[in-house]
Amino acid sequence: MESRTTVAPAASSQxxxxxxxxxxxxxxxHHHHHATTPHSSGKVxxxxxxxxxxxxxxxxxxxxxxxxxxxxxxxxxxxxxxxxTSLVRVLxxxxxPDRGRVQKSLGLTIGYVPQRFDIDRTIPITVARFLAxxxxxxxxxxxxxxxxxxASRVINQQLSGLSGGEIQRVLLARALLRNPGLLVxxxxxxxxxxxxxxxxxxxxxxxxDERGLGVLLVSHDLHIVMxxxxxxxxxxxxxxxxxxPETVAKDPSYVRLFGEHAARSFAVYSHHHDHRHDLxxxxxxxxxxxxxxxxxxxxA
Numbered sequence: 532m533e534s535r536t537t538v539a540p541a542a543s544s545q546x547x548x549x550x551x552x553x554x555x556x557x558x559x560x561h562h563h564h565h566a567t568t569p570h571s572s573g574k575v576x577x578x579x580x581x582x583x584x585x586x587x588x589x590x591x592x593x594x595x596x597x598x599x600x601x602x603x604x605x606x607x608x609x610x611x612x613x614x615x616t617s618l619v620r621v622l623x624x625x626x627x628p629d630r631g632r633v634q635k636s637l638g639l640t641i642g643y644v645p646q647r648f649d650i651d652r653t654i655p656i657t658v659a660r661f662l663a664x665x666x667x668x669x670x671x672x673x674x675x676x677x678x679x680x681x682a683s684r685v686i687n688q689q690l691s692g693l694s695g696g697e698i699q700r701v702l703l704a705r706a707l708l709r710n711p712g713l714l715v716x717x718x719x720x721x722x723x724x725x726x727x728x729x730x731x732x733x734x735x736x737x738x739x740d741e742r743g744l745g746v747l748l749v750s751h752d753l754h755i756v757m758x759x760x761x762x763x764x765x766x767x768x769x770x771x772x773x774x775x776p777e778t779v780a781k782d783p784s785y786v787r788l789f790g791e792h793a794a795r796s797f798a799v800y801s802h803h804h805d806h807r808h809d810l811x812x813x814x815x816x817x818x819x820x821x822x823x824x825x826x827x828x829x830x831a
Contacts, residue, residue, distance in 0.1 A: 573600040573601040573602050573603060573745075574600060574601045574636060575598050575599070575600050575634075575636065576598075576599050576600060576601055576635070576636050576639055576712055576713045576745045577598065577599055577622055577633065577634070577635045577636070577639065577641075577713060577745075578596075578597065578598035578599075578633070578634050579595060579596065579597040579598070579618075579621065579622060579631060579632070579633050579634075580596055580631055580632055580634075581594055581595070581596065581630060581631040581632070582594070582595040582596075582597075582618070582621060582628045582630070582631035582633075583595075583628055583629050583630040583631055584614070584617055584621070584626075584628040584629055585629060590768055591614045591617050591768065592614045592617055592618060592621070592628060592768060592769070593768045593769045594769055595614075595618060595631070595766070595769055595770055596770065597618065597622075597764065597770065599713060599745045599746075599747055600745060601712065601743065601744070601745050602739060602743050602744070602745060603745050603746070603761045603762070604735070604736070604739055604745075604746040604748065604759050604760045604761050604762075605745075605746070605747050605748070605760065605761065605762045605763075605764060606748045606749075606750055606760040606762070606763045606764070606776070607619075607747065607748070607749045607750070607764050607766060608750050608751075608763060608764070608765055608766070609765055609766040609767050609771075609788075610767060610788070611751065613766050613767045613768060614766060614767075614768050615749050615751075615766060616646065616717065616749070618766065619715060619717055619747070619749060621633060622715070622747075623641060623643060623715065636712070639712050639713060640709050640710060640711045640712055640713075641709075641711055641712075641713045641714075641715055642706030642707060642708075642709050642711030642713070642714045642715070643706055643715045643717075644699070644702045644703055644706050644714070644715070644716040644717065644719055645702070645717055646717035646718045646721065646749070648698060648702060650690055650691050650698075652691040655689055655691070656689070656690050656691075657686075657687055657688065657689060657690065658673075658677070658685050658686050658687070658688055658689075658690055658693075658701055659673050659686050659687060661690050661701065661705070662676070662677075662701070662704060662705055662708065665705040665708055666705075666708040666709065667708055672708070673686065673704075674686055676704040676705075676707045676708055677700075677701070677704050679704070679707060679738075680700045680701075680703050680704045680707070680734060681700065681730075681734065682697060682700040682701060682704065685697055685700075685701065695721075695723050695724075695727070696723045696724070696727035696730075696731070699719055699720075699723060699727075699731060700731075700734075703716075703719070703734075707738075707742075711744055712744055712745065713744060713745045713746075713747065714735075714738065714744050714745070714746045714747070715746075715747045715749075716735070716746070716747070716748050716749065717749045718749055718750060718751060719731055719735070719748065720732070720750075721751075732758075732759070735748065735759070736759040739759070748760070758776060760775075760776050761775070762774065762775065763775070763776050763779045765779060765782075765784065765785055765788065767788055771784040771785065771788055772784040772785055
């Protein structure tokens with residue numbers, strides 16, 4: 532059974548300015564590609580049909596159809612100003628488009644990891660307190676979700692003193708407190724070094740496998756896409772193309788939008804293990820409890 536939301540005009544979008552600089556077209560607006568994936572037969576968690584959004588005379592979203600199924604990882608890519616963040620805000624119910632509708636499966640809980648998280652450094656707050664405010668009903672619950680994301684060692688640290696990678700894991704832990712059926716991550720690897728990026732991707736894949744949740748991953752990096760993605764959806768105001776990661780870069784719509792060079796340099800990042808070898812050759816588990824000081828040095 533599904534709950535349906537029919538939407539009407541709403542407040543302004545923060546992406547409006549950026550959208551003015553996006554290319555107007557990327558292939559044919561209604562030429563969508565639907566690929567069958569290993570998880571495409573699962574229950575639809577959330578879907579959007581015919582979404583349209585304009586702000587200040589600029590088209591931000593145009594006739595967008597989109598869906599995510601349970602246990603499916605979908606990566607949403609597109610140039611700056613393509614409407615990715617606006618689409619996420621519409622799906623989360625934070626913003627209403629001019630036309631179209633969003634349907635969510637009955638009782639769906641969404642965990643959200645935002646693109647930016649500003650910390651007021653004048654207000655001291657520990658990670659434990661932050662998670663308590665985010666819904667952790669006991670210290671044991673906070674510790675459990677931090678352990679799940681490999682960050683239990685930061686539980687008593689000040690939030691303002693964490694590295695970029697540590698903050699992302701804490702935000703992910705907060706999202707997991709809701710026991711979500713769908714996890715939405717808006718640029719989760721921004722501000723994280725290369726090693727931290729690989730580990731976060733591995734963690735996201737593991738959470739999907741262990742919790743059976745759907746994942747929407749928004750990325751501005753057109754060249755690297757997480758290999759565990761069941762589908763990559765390319766958006767530039769409308770859905771240009773979609774499919775498994777290995778085929779999207781070959782799609783004519785992708786080539787038209789990003790150019791031959793981008794298509795040739797497109798890579799699928801694959802991380803096949805959840806450990807790293809130390810200097811003796813012994814495998815070490817990937818977690819902040821092991822890698823914290825190492826990560827601190829490499830995070831912007």
